[in-house]
Amino acid sequence: MDIPARVTVLERVPLFKGLRPDELEAVAREAHERKLEKGEVLFRQGEDAAHSYVLGWGRLRLDQATPDGQNVVLRFMGPGDMVGTVAVLRRIPFPATPLAIEDCVILAWSAGRTAELMTRFPAIALNAVAVVGGRVEELQARLSEIATQRVERRIASTLLRMARQSGRRIEGGVEIPFAISRNDLAEMTATTLHTVSRTLAAWEQEGIVSGKRGSYLTIAQPHRLVEIAEQA
């Protein structure tokens, strides 16, 4: 990617919202570039946070391993998402592992550069607080959900959240444009593969969702899901 191409990417990144074109160019010039093939990881949980990243193209799944070896899916990330920035600024090891679920192109800045750019362009730092704040909120919402709701409602809420974040309107409903396995969904909703399977099977019966193995999941009747997610 040459510098103008990078600028085109960075223009749409929330972290750099409000920067002038010449400022974006300065930021772009400092970046390294990294490619990741499907199945590779960007870094591993526990590693030293030497770089912060912005995802240009592709998708990542952010996984956290628990001390006893289980896995929790923290979130899916798409183009424009920042990765690892918090760990860099906190000077702590990465707390999770981002796995490429599609081929990715990623821009990277060293830890020192990251801090320096934010100091030079405070707008970036303000944007970063807002972005990270958004994640706090999302996590608080998920926490509330898991704490108070039955499994069926959590699965419904999770699908709706993903649809809202990355969904595409197509004929026949809203499509979630990347492959999510039943197991992914289980690890996102704090339940088991089995329960997810049963639940989705029932919803397919009723025509609320559709999508065969491997292909993308489509929410055919979002309003029905909302009903399930909101019922007392």
Add this chain to the structure above:
Amino acid sequence: MDIPARVTVLERVPLFKGLRPDELEAVAREAHERKLEKGEVLFRQGEDAAHSYVLGWGRLRLDQATPDGQNVVLRFMGPGDMVGTVAVLRRIPFPATPLAIEDCVILAWSAGRTAELMTRFPAIALNAVAVVGGRVEELQARLSEIATQRVERRIASTLLRMARQSGRRIEGGVEIPFAISRNDLAEMTATTLHTVSRTLAAWEQEGIVSGKRGSYLTIAQPHRLVEIAEQA
């Protein structure tokens, strides 16, 4: 509080780490001051985020109401914690309600001032990312916990986390220096008053924790709790 007194407070606030004394003074000068009596709220979930706050003295409990009327305790906050800053920068309504569980003194800055100060002193913005990032991590850890662990382990982890954040070493163990009801604990660990009660009763039997109604909870044998929290 006069300006030098405020500076003394701000010196110990992570959000303002690394600022020079004259910079701190500038920040202190822009602050409003607000007192809160035990039982009052600083603001209410859903209100417009017009100010961001830093807790000078006292303790707050941050509550989130779920759509169906249940309550989740997000966290306890003590001196030096920032409150509401994220909502201000994201220009969204406050997502939770901070309730004073002790008398509090709080410093406040208007939304505009907050952004302006962070732009003028980028270090504040960088600190803010780090602080908020810390919350992201804590929430991710709690999410993992709730997602994968049995209730007993979650209660143990929660007590240990609180002890780590605000605990005081006293003879006979580590004391958590504010009143936590069984219900608070239930709302923090995604369980019911009843289960918490049973669990703590058992632990008191075994001499792992102690503390009668009203008085502070003391962890007499932290290592036993750690064992419970970590057992496969």
Add this chain to the structure above:
DNA sequence: CGTAACGTTGAATCTAATCAACCCTAGTGG
């Protein structure tokens, strides 16, 4: 075309919620 990863489905089990009743304790007001 074989095989491994993923998914489905049924049955048994169990954890923790719910339901229910009762007990303390700290205040309050007569």
Add this chain to the structure above:
DNA sequence: CCACTAGGGTTGATTAGATTCAACGTTACG
């Protein structure tokens, strides 16, 4: 000063939602 009450806590019995265990089906892909 003491009875009363409200809020919080304890404890037992019952129930249900979801996990676990188990076995088998399906699909993608090398």
